[in-house]
Amino acid sequence: MAQKYILALDQGTTSSRSVLVDEKGKIVAIAQEEFEQIYPASGWVEHDPFVILETQLSTLQKVIEIANITADKIVGIGITNQRETTVIWDKNSGKPIYNAIVWQDKRTAEICEDLNKRGLENHVKQTTGLVIDAYFSATKIHWILENVPNAKQEAQKGNLLFGTIDSWILWNLTDKKVHATDYSNASRTMLFDINKLCWDETLLKALNIDQKMLPKVKPSSFHFGDFILNGTKIPIAGIAGDQQAALFGQACFKKGNAKNTYGTGCFLLMNTGKKPQFSKNGLLTTIAWGINNKVYYALEGSVFVAGAAIQWLRDGLEIIKSAEESEFFAQNVGDENPVIVVPAFAGLGAPYWDMYARGAIFGLTRDTGKNHLIKATLQSLAYQTKDVLIAMQEDAGIPLKSLKVDGGASANNLLMQFQADILNTVVERPKITETTVMGAAYLAGICVGLWQQNELTIHREIDVEFIPKFTSEKREHLYKNWLKAIERTKNWID
Ligand code: ADP
Secondary structure, eight states: OOOOEEEEEEEOSSEEEEEEEETTSOEEEEEEEEOOOBOSSTTOOEEOHHHHHHHHHHHHHHHHHHHTOOGGGEEEEEEEEOSSOEEEEETTTOOBSSOEEOTTOOTTHHHHHHHHHTTOHHHHHHHHSSOOOTTSHHHHHHHHHHHSTTHHHHHHTTOEEEEEHHHHHHHHHTTTOOOEEEHHHHTTTTOEETTTTEEOHHHHHHTTOOGGGSOEEEOSEEEEEEEEETTEEEEEEEEEEHHHHHHHHTTOOSTTEEEEEESSSEEEEEEEETSOOOOSSSOEEEEEEEETTEEEEEEEEEESSSHHHHHIIIIISOOOSSSTHHHHHHTTSOSSOSOEEEOOBTBBOTTTOBTTOOOEEEOOOTTOOHHHHHHHHHHHHHHHHHHHHHHHHHHHTOOOOEEEEESGGGGOHHHHHHHHHHHTSOEEEESOOOHHHHHHHHHHHHHTTSOOGGGGGGGOOEEEEEOOOOOHHHHHHHHHHHHHHHHHHTTOOO
């Protein structure tokens, strides 16, 4: 029988990628193109929506060439994308009326302050699961409508469409026929009621956004429409935002399964099952995915400074030449490192939320050397992850079952072993750490009947399972010291 493939499109913040996955869940070809980041003013970040589209389509063509297959071998397309980034376009001309405003863009901070002043904080939390922040799409839509001439009038006439990047790509791939998104992306707009699964009228009204411009919201594993490639109709059958796709790609299908992506920062998500769990610790409640007529929820938390702390060792202190080298030097120091580094370079995030905290190094003695600092900095990634996971378990009322890891710093064995030890949980690193892409591929493959969800775990080869080894005394002693250090970094600047 001829081999079948799923094509996964991964539209990220700095690059567009296309990946072909075969029936066994193996990646057979990858093509990637970086694109320009546009910084029109301090705190502003934009992308050109057409450049996003062009790079996505050219990597799509390239990956087919690399694999040397014909379009009819591709049975489904999955899309995963940078979340929250906002595009508004004219549905007649197909042209965006403004550049895409990227999730990192802070220009709408004042609009957020205004929403806070109008007392909408609780409403936002209870309906959308989010905190009022410029990250999310809602205030970006408002900004474009207010600042582009005639935009408001055109929106009222029904001539404009809004979409997160998945919607923009979907609309273009379906030849302007399908204007839709999936639950996971909708839940990042700060306009979507994650309980009732519909757009929230109070927030639409508060921000003067016409419902006519919003996409239809569908399950993540769903036949959204078709892309015609060289005369062959290929179903677009899966869509999810990047972090949710990674949770799916890590096969975190059960309540209590969690994944952590160790990049510049850490992104932690825990599957909390079919009911939304709201956080008391400032974590976000979000939709993980919709599949088989059911919606699954997740709690999400992040660590601001993770891999960035390793970059600080390299570029700031200049005591390592590469991030990988950190493992070599840290090996010379035992786990009971007397030194603790708290990399609160820009304050403390979840669950402490102290923007006045600053980084600090504790426990210095005459024999402290660079190895201690390097080890302590690596350990800080694991301690911060534990802080967030404790909050998640408390909020969800679910114990952590397993932690699946990916991202650049998950390659560090010493860090992963310490993570397992300090959590007292098995840490599982898959062989394929392309979890985001795999999530999109899985969602599409399930929809077109190539795979069953419950058989996907056999695709996932585990690289290493890090088994916790610490005694409870050792673990508690170390973590207590970390918490003591955290207390002393709080409220540092006036
Ligand atoms: P991002 O997607 O945020 O750019 P990546 O997943 O590419 O991040 O991971 C890069 C980050 O991981 C960098 O901050 C780097 O310092 C860190 N990193 C990469 N390899 C290692 C390693 N072996 N040990 C520790 N940190 C690492």
